[in-house]
Amino acid sequence: MRIGVLTSGGDCPGLNAVIRSVVHRAVVDHGDEVIGFRDGWKGLLECDYLKLDLDAVGGILARGGTILGSSRVRPEHLRDGVERARGYVQELGLDAIVPIGGEGTLKAARLLSDNGLPIVGVPKTIDNDIAVTDVTFGFDTAVGVATEALDRLKTTAESHQRVLIVEVMGRHTGWIALHSGMAAGAHAIVVPERPFDIDELTAKVGARFSAGKRFAIVVAAEGAKPRAGTMDFDEGARDVYGHERFAGIARQLSVELETRLGKEARPVILGHTQRGGTPTAYDRVLATRFGWHAVEAVHRGEFGRMTALRGTDIVTVPLAEAVETLKTVPDDRYAEAECVL
Ligand SMILES: Nc1ncnc2c1ncn2[C@@H]1O[C@H](COP(=O)(O)OP(=O)(O)OP(=O)(O)O)[C@@H](O)[C@H]1O
Numbered sequence: 001m002r003i004g005v006l007t008s009g010g011d012c013p014g015l016n017a018v019i020r021s022v023v024h025r026a027v028v029d030h031g032d033e034v035i036g037f038r039d040g041w042k043g044l045l046e047c048d049y050l051k052l053d054l055d056a057v058g059g060i061l062a063r064g065g066t067i068l069g070s071s072r073v074r075p076e077h078l079r080d081g082v083e084r085a086r087g088y089v090q091e092l093g094l095d096a097i098v099p100i101g102g103e104g105t106l107k108a109a110r111l112l113s114d115n116g117l118p119i120v121g122v123p124k125t126i127d128n129d130i131a132v133t134d135v136t137f138g139f140d141t142a143v144g145v146a147t148e149a150l151d152r153l154k155t156t157a158e159s160h161q162r163v164l165i166v167e168v169m170g171r172h173t174g175w176i177a178l179h180s181g182m183a184a185g186a187h188a189i190v191v192p193e194r195p196f197d198i199d200e201l202t203a204k205v206g207a208r209f210s211a212g213k214r215f216a217i218v219v220a221a222e223g224a225k226p227r228a229g230t231m232d233f234d235e236g237a238r239d240v241y242g243h244e245r246f247a248g249i250a251r252q253l254s255v256e257l258e259t260r261l262g263k264e265a266r267p268v269i270l271g272h273t274q275r276g277g278t279p280t281a282y283d284r285v286l287a288t289r290f291g292w293h294a295v296e297a298v299h300r301g302e303f304g305r306m307t308a309l310r311g312t313d314i315v316t317v318p319l320a321e322a323v324e325t326l327k328t329v330p331d332d333r334y335a336e337a338e339c340v341l
């Protein structure tokens with residue numbers, strides 16, 4: 001068989017582990033040929049690819065990023081390119097395409113699949129917000145990076161009697177904020193799923209100082225927002241791909257909390273450090289298993305599906321289900337964290 005792989009959307013620790021695993025399973029065990037499209041869907045639409053053999057994937061398991069490159073392409077450009085993509089798939093003699101990406105990539109995968117292209121998707125995202133898989137690779141690494149940063153920030157915040165508002169990734173969901181905040185013992189966590197009440201947040205942080213504590217750490221997911229009408233808030237704008245360009249929750253909260261509490265409050269934005277660098281062992285293993293199972297799904301002709309973790313098993317689920325809803329932080333999970341803030 002001939003299989004084309006691509007990585008699309010924001011990069012994520014573990015992408016290289018999937019690529020490596022696909023090549024090993026396909027080339028060594030099945031005698032397949034594998035090619036990699038450069039820079040996501042752009043590579044497919046421009047027929048820009050390289051051959052992936054064992055040499056090409058040597059030494060990449062622990063490397064962050066993606067050896068194939070990634071990009072964002074306007075969805076309408078992709079919709080207009082379906083026939084072109086089909087032409088290249090035929091020209092290259094591809095039996096399957098394995099796109100590795102987040103919800104946007106999986107929507108594009110579904111579109112191509114609905115148009116008859118043979119697709120087996122692999123979910124990735126540090127945000128862990130893909131509904132049909134228990135976990136996505138990249139999340140464990142991102143939570144580890146954020147937790148280490150929070151541990152470090154606690155000591156400097158205490159020395160300077162500051163409130164530090166630490167902004168972590170998570171446009172639509174607060175999984176990284178919840179887990180890193182729990183792991184590091186933060187004092188407040190705000191997530192997109194639960195618009196916060198600024199009076200309650202101020203009271204919570206203020207109570208710490210009243211109790212004699214000399215610092216506070218607030219973890220804020222980048223997509224968190226105040227309850228409507230409770231605080232002046234700049235929501236930002238949208239970029240050309242339709243993604244929200246946030247105006248900075250940490251910056252805005254630091255101004256508000258400093259004014260209300262009379263304590264020095266500073267924003268810290270962890271940004272892309274959460275996404276860069278080497279994946280944890282957990283993410284390497286999950287990514288490797290996804291790659292292996294994607295190749296098996298291709299050989300079984302299970303197209304229009306993607307790999308998913310269910311308990312300890314890897315299964316495949318329809319792409320249509322995968323893109324229906326996002327996995328948000330449920331109230332009971334937030335309550336478990338709130339109890340120890
Ligand atoms: N609704 C859609 N229909 C068709 N194609 C889409 C759609 N949404 C996204 N895409 C395509 O998939 C690409 C990747 O989507 P996006 O930029 O949202 O990244 P992602 O895969 O969701 O990863 P991330 O988690 O980083 O957002 C887009 O650049 C676009 O080409």
Ligand SMILES: O=P(O)(O)OC[C@H]1O[C@](O)(CO)[C@@H](O)[C@@H]1O
Binds near residue numbers: 102222
């Ligand atoms: O800066 P970029 O590459 O546009 O992507 C940022 C977004 O991608 C993610 O890392 C993954 O979805 C989000 O957490 C973040 O908001």
Ligand SMILES: [Mg+2]
Binds near residue numbers: 009102103104105
């Ligand atoms: Mg996306």
